[in-house]
Amino acid sequence: MGGRVAGKVALVTGGASGIGRGCAEKLAAEGAIVVITDLQDAKGAETVAAIEKAGGKSEFLRHDATSEADWESVIGQIKARHGRLDILVNNAGIAIPGSVTEMSLADWRKQTAVNLDGVFLGTKHSIPLMRQSGDGGSIVNMSSVAGLKGSAILAGYCATKGGVRLFTKAVAMECSNAKDGIRVNSVHPGIIETPIWLSILTPGDPGTNAPPDLDAMSTTAVPLGVKGYPEDIANGVLWLASEESRYVTGAELVIDGGLSVR
Ligand code: NAP
Numbered sequence: 001m002g003g004r005v006a007g008k009v010a011l012v013t014g015g016a017s018g019i020g021r022g023c024a025e026k027l028a029a030e031g032a033i034v035v036i037t038d039l040q041d042a043k044g045a046e047t048v049a050a051i052e053k054a055g056g057k058s059e060f061l062r063h064d065a066t067s068e069a070d071w072e073s074v075i076g077q078i079k080a081r082h083g084r085l086d087i088l089v090n091n092a093g094i095a096i097p098g099s100v101t102e103m104s105l106a107d108w109r110k111q112t113a114v115n116l117d118g119v120f121l122g123t124k125h126s127i128p129l130m131r132q133s134g135d136g137g138s139i140v141n142m143s144s145v146a147g148l149k150g151s152a153i154l155a156g157y158c159a160t161k162g163g164v165r166l167f168t169k170a171v172a173m174e175c176s177n178a179k180d181g182i183r184v185n186s187v188h189p190g191i192i193e194t195p196i197w198l199s200i201l202t203p204g205d206p207g208t209n210a211p212p213d214l215d216a217m218s219t220t221a222v223p224l225g226v227k228g229y230p231e232d233i234a235n236g237v238l239w240l241a242s243e244e245s246r247y248v249t250g251a252e253l254v255i256d257g258g259l260s261v262r
Contacts, residue, residue, distance in 0.1 A: 001029055001030075001031065001054075001055050001056070002029065002030045002031065003030060003031045004030040004031065004238060004242045004244070005027055005030045005031050005032040005086075005087065005238065005241055005242050006030070006031030006032070007031065007032075008027075008031070008032045008033070008086035008087055008241070009032065009033050009035070009078065009082045009084050009085050009086050009087070010024075010027045010032040010033070010034045010035065010085075010086065010087035010088075010089065010241065011034075011035045011037065011074070011078065011085060011087070011088050011089065011122075011126065012024045012027070012034060012035070012036055012037070012089040012091055013037050013038070013063065013065050013089065013090055013091050013092040013118065013122060014037075014038055014065070014091045014092030014093060015034070015036035015037060015038055015044070015047065015060075015089075015091065016036060016038035016040040016043035016044040016046070016047050016060070017038065017040060017043055017194065017195055018192070018194025018195055018196060018230055019091060019142065019189065019192060019194055019230045019233045019234070020036075020038070020089070020091040020092065021036075021043075021047050021230060022229070022230025022231050022233060022234040023089050023091060023230075023233070023234045023237045023238075024036050024047060024051065024058065025047070025050065025051055025054070025056075025234070026231065026234035026235065026237070026238050027087065027089075027234075027237075027238060027241060028051045028054070028056030028057060028058050029051075029054065029056055030238060030242070032057075032086075032087060032241075033057045033058070033059075033082060034051065034056070034057070034058045034059075035058070035059055035060075035061060035074070035078055035082075036048060036058060036059070036060045036061070037060070037061045037062070037063035037065070037074055037092075038060070038062070038063065038092070039062065039063075039064060041060075041062055044060035044062070045060055047060070048060045059081075061074055061077060065090075065092040065114060065117075065118030065121065065122065066113040066114055066117050066118055066121075067121075068121055068125075071121045071122065071124075071125040072125060074125075075125045075126060075129055078129065079129055084129065084130075084132065084133045084135075085126055085129045085130050085133075085137065086130065086133070086135065086137050086138070087137065087138050087139075087140070087241045088122060088123070088126045088130075088137070088138075088139045088140070089140045089142070089237055089241070090118065090119040090122045090123065090139065090140070090141045090142060090164075091140075091142040092114060092118050093114060093115045093118075093142060093160075093196070094110070094111065094114045094115065094196070094199065095111075095154065095157045095196055095199055095200055096110065096111045096156055096157065096199070097153045097154055097157070097199070097200045098153060098156075099153065099155075100155040100156075103155070103156055107156065108156050111156040111157060111160055112156070112159070112160055115157070115160035115161065115163075115164065116160045116163050116164065116167070119141050119164050119167060120167065123139060123141075123167075123171055123184075126139065127139075127175070127180075127182060130180070130182055131178075131180050131182070134181075135181065136180065136181025136182055136183070137180075137181065137182040137183070138182070138183050138184075138185075138240060138241045138242075138245075139168075139171070139182065139183070139184040139185070140185055140186075140187055140237050140240045140241060141164050141167070141168045141184070141185070141186045141187070142164070142186075142187055142189070143161045143162075143164040143165045143168070143186040143187065143188050143252070144157070144161040144188055144189060145188055145189065145190045145254070145256050145259050145260045146158045146161045146162075147160075147161030147162045147163075147164055147165040147186070147188060148162075148165070148188055148252075148254070148260050149260055153200075154200075161188075164186060165186050165188075165252060168184050168185060168186040168250065168252075169184075169186075169250045171184045172184040172185070172249045172250035173250065175249070176249060176250075183240075183245070183246075183248060183249040184249055184250065185240050185245075185248060185249060185250065185251045185252070185253060186251075186252045186253070187233060187236055187237060187240070187252075187253045187255065188252055188253065188254040188255065188256065188260070189228065189232075189233045189255055189256060190222060190228060190254075190255065190256025190257055190259035190260065191214055191217060191218050191221070191222060191227045191228060191256070191257075191259065192227065192228045192229065192230060192232065192233060193214055193227050193228070193229055193230075194230060197212055197214060200212060214227045215227060218257070221259060221262070222256070222257040222258060222259050223257060223258030223259070223261065223262055224257035224258055225257075226257065227257075228255065228256070228257060232255055233255055236253045236255050239253075240253060
């Protein structure tokens with residue numbers, strides 16, 4: 001166990017799977033009390049058990065990131081149990097692929113509700129509790145390489161992730177003006193091995209549910225030649241959450257093996 005975020009209280013949305021789970025495990029291993037929220041109860045309990053087995057402190061709350069009432073409840077419970085919030089990782093996200101001419105308005109709204117409304121609500125309801133301690137805080141918003149570059153089958157997803165990128169910078173300026181010590185940054189993962197890819201059809205196999213071969217994709221698309229893992233993203237999130245990044249706000253941390261550069 002390290003102590004890079006010792007004594008801090010962290011909230012990770014979508015923390016029961018993939019990148020969120022990696023972030024929760026990393027923050028707990030470095031001394032934070034980590035509140036994990038997600039729609040996935042069983043996976044949430046499993047993640048808490050793994051963290052506690054490793055000597056960390058964690059708890060799970062079921063939470064729909066698109067629901068303002070759920071946000072009020074989660075922040076209220078954190079305030080009651082821990083009295084403070086230092087780190088928010090707005091990580092929960094979904095990817096609904098498809099051509100823009102075929103995407104239903106319902107799917108567009110579902111995509112936007114999780115990836116943008118969720119980040120807005122989390123930020124809105126966390127900042128007042130962060131401000132109460134007077135110790136500042138760190139908000140890390142999970143964007144994507146798809147928030148920096150266009151992708152032919154992911155117009156809706158790209159729109160939300162580009163939105164997260166500039167929402168982050170705007171809130172960073174708002175917090176700086178308020179002199180509240182809260183830093184706000186975005187993280188932009190490339191091709192990371194997580195279950196989210198199961199929801200994205202193989203571009204070459206329209207009509208099938210076969211997930212893309214991430215190794216093959218990475219060999220051709222990623223300059224470093226390999227896919228990434230949740231821990232690669234968690235390492236960046238830990239840095240942004242810790243005092244080591246005390247002079248960083250409104251920034252975008254790209255962790256993609258060079259994908260967005262090519
Ligand atoms: P993941 O393994 O599917 O994890 C996302 C978690 O968020 C899942 O447990 C999911 O539950 C949960 N979730 C979905 N909607 C929610 C809601 N309304 N409220 C609360 N939780 C909700 O995906 P991941 O790859 O780790 O993705 C994490 C973040 O990284 C996302 O924002 C994603 O866009 C971003 N990202 C991922 C990659 C990548 O290559 N993996 C690349 C760039 C950016 P369900 O299973 O029920 O949906």
